[in-house]
Amino acid sequence: MLLSHLFHQARQMRMESWCVRVVVVSHDPVFLATFAEWSLKGRLLVWATKLLVVTSLPLPQLHALLSSHWTFSMMNTILLNLEDTPPNLRVSVYTHLPYSPEGAQVVRVASWTPKRGLFIVSKVPLFHEKFSNFYSAKVNVTAEPFPPFWDEVKGPDNTTQYSGTDYMTLATIADALQGPTPTTVGLMGKGSSPTHVSQRSYVVGVGSRAAMWHNMLLHRLERFDYSWVYEYGSLDFSMAQPGIKPQWQSLYYPLTDVVWAAVLLALLLTPVVLLLIIRVGEQRQSANTIPAGVVVQDVAGMLVGQNLPRRLPRTSSSRILVATWLFFAVIMGSAYCGNLTASLTLPKFPPRAETVEQLVTTAERITMPPPGGEFKKFFLQSDSPIYKKLGELMYVIPTVDIGQQEAIERKQAHLENRRYQQLNIARKYTQADRTAMLYIGRESLLTGQAGWPIPHDAPYRPVLDRSLMAIIEAGLYEKWNRDLLFQAQLEAHQRLQQEGAEETDSDNKDRSLTITHLQGAFMLLLLGLCLAGLTFVVEFFSVLTSPPLNI
Incomplete structure (x- = not known):
């Protein structure tokens, strides 16, 4: 309890000051290992905090200590090791480089003696920027297929390749942090991150949280941190385009x-x-x-x-x-x-629902894939009668395809991310004339700041944030999204063009007037026939009942 309280007080001091140096002096490797674990658990250090460890350990123990603990290997740490005793006193300065041309290694960067003082013995500075270059190292990333952010496509020779706005963002950052050869990014499938691997083994993505946008929620901040906000995640509804009713x-x-x-x-x-x-x-x-x-x-x-x-x-x-x-x-x-x-020929379509208020009064049923149950509970607890009615209409379905297909066939709506729905509509619910069978409402149900999930106090966050900021400010993220959407629309149009017979039939149907257009004319004709028949009956009986003319 005392150690926990001590780390809590030290963390408060670190958060209140812009420049903090932490010095730890101990010759006991067990104490140093305990300090490394508690400093990580107590969130004592960030990259801006410089840690100086003073100890006296044999080189094998020193190498093992620096390599096996996140605090010493990844954070901004140097270690002063007393290697001799007076009068031959010598102090060597070591640091751990997680990424270098030779791979992860412990480097002796400086030495100190009473006669010569401090002198640098390596090209690496004392407090080295460890994440400015990954030197082609393999980096673990938790990835989950969720277009247009992450998507799996087939490459040559049945290989699996990746696409999407977040993938291209991460690949661009990898190119910016590359060494002599491009950085290799190891991609993990959905749910494939092993449970026995620490969440800090993943540079981007924590556990089952993939390296794509996640809304910043308070209860999530207790488990992991976020990168710089680069996206505004929204929850939007899609409905079928209103058709012309026979009138x-x-x-x-x-x-x-x-x-x-x-x-x-x-x-x-x-x-x-x-x-x-x-x-x-x-x-x-x-x-x-x-x-x-x-x-x-x-x-x-x-x-x-x-x-x-x-x-x-x-x-x-x-x-x-x-x-x-x-x-x-x-x-x-x-x-x-x-x-x-x-x-x-150019009929006026009835108005369509564009706001949340219009949605709850128009839709008979609202669907959402998992985790729709959490949103349903959230809406039912709302003080707003509109959102409470929205929660009453919500039903959880397995996939977005089922929800959007039911939205076309029935009078209901589907809830999902706007970009995801736009891409899915372009791929599967666009007609040969490039008109969409579904539309997305103008007003969003929920909007929130979103970023990549990363471990708490990740030392590489400043480098990652600067790279994300450069990509967003250059407009690359929006351009990639537009390109993916255009490519999906083009592929869908080409696929429909290959179905020549079906396309011709649909074009003929579009150019022809249906009973929906001409229902009034037929009803007017029927009314005229009935009126003429009634008049004929009246005239016929009037002739029968009238006396014959005497000539």
């Missing part, structure tokens, strides 16, 4: 309500005015009376493009009115036909 009002939509009301008013007023003109003319000329129903029928017929009737009077006033009505009918008919053609 009999398709013949009504080309004109607005006000225009239809104005046409109806004109159709009511024009026969009245024309009938007044006709009646005045009949009284002056004592001509035969034209029934009012005939006048209304003729005016309506001219509006829909029927022949000009010859039974109307030939007075100048009636001709002016008829000419005006014909001009009005031509304009309205042309406008209606043009807008009707446009609305049938």
Whole structure:
């Protein structure tokens, strides 16, 4: 307990000061090994903290001590070893280099004697930058297939190659830290990191945490640290593109309500005015009376493009009115036909859900792959009624493919990372005309800072962060993502082009008008047939019941 308290106080001092030097003096290798373990457990040291160990050990024990403990081998540590006793006192300075042209080794960098003082015996400085060059060493990295960040592709001779934005980021960093030959990066598959290997054996990725972005959460910081924030992880929803529903009002939509009301008013007023003109003319000329129903029928017929009737009077006033009505009918008919053609061939799709509030009111079911159960519990505990309703609609499914396929077939949504969904839609849910069957909502459900998981107080973090910062600020990460998305769209389009017959059939279907477009016309025809049949029945029975004419 005393040692733990001591390390806690020392760590607090280190965190409050920008320049800390730690000196440990002991001739007991057991104590030094215990110090190395407790300093690691108590998070005493970071790379900026310089550790000086003063001891007197035989060279075999010294080499074993420096090589077997993270604190001495990887941190910014030098060891002063008293090798003789007065009057032949000599002190040698050693350090451990995890990466060098000769591999991991213990190097004697300086020596001190009372006569000569301190003199350097190696090209390596006392506190050497150990991670500026990896010298082609193999570096363990935990990798998990998760496109577009990490992906496995087949190479020549059935070899497995890797791609993805995070892989290319790590490969670029490896090239920047290379020696005479490029640095070899050892990739571990999902869940393949052995449980008996310490998490500090992996430079990037801790245990089952792969070397790709992970959202920074407080409970995760207790187990591992993060690199510099280079990505903003988001949780977004995808849904099927809304389709056109069969509507009999398709013949009504080309004109607005006000225009239809104005046409109806004109159709009511024009026969009245024309009938007044006709009646005045009949009284002056004592001509035969034209029934009012005939006048209304003729005016309506001219509006829909029927022949000009010859039974109307030939007075100048009636001709002016008829000419005006014909001009009005031509304009309205042309406008209606043009807008009707446009609305049938270029239909207006219904609005789609873009926000979380619209999502919970539109979707009947929301799916998410593991770990969707954690998010469901998180949403159900929310004080927001919108997110609480979201949690009630959530269901966990095995894979993203099942969720997106169900989103197309049913009225539901799927939750996953935005970049991942964009790539999956481009690969599997894009039609031959390059239109996507799914869309991603504009508003994200959750957003958070993300970085690579690395061991606590990793000494190579400053080098890693500088490299990540250079890649992000140069725009390479976004460019790689756009290139991968474009490549996926291109490959999907080429695959669909090879299916010539199916592509031709789909193109023909796209160019043809369906019953969805023309449902209103058929319903109008059916209504007219019913009305004509009813009129025929009424006329037939009226003829049967009326008395015969006496000639």
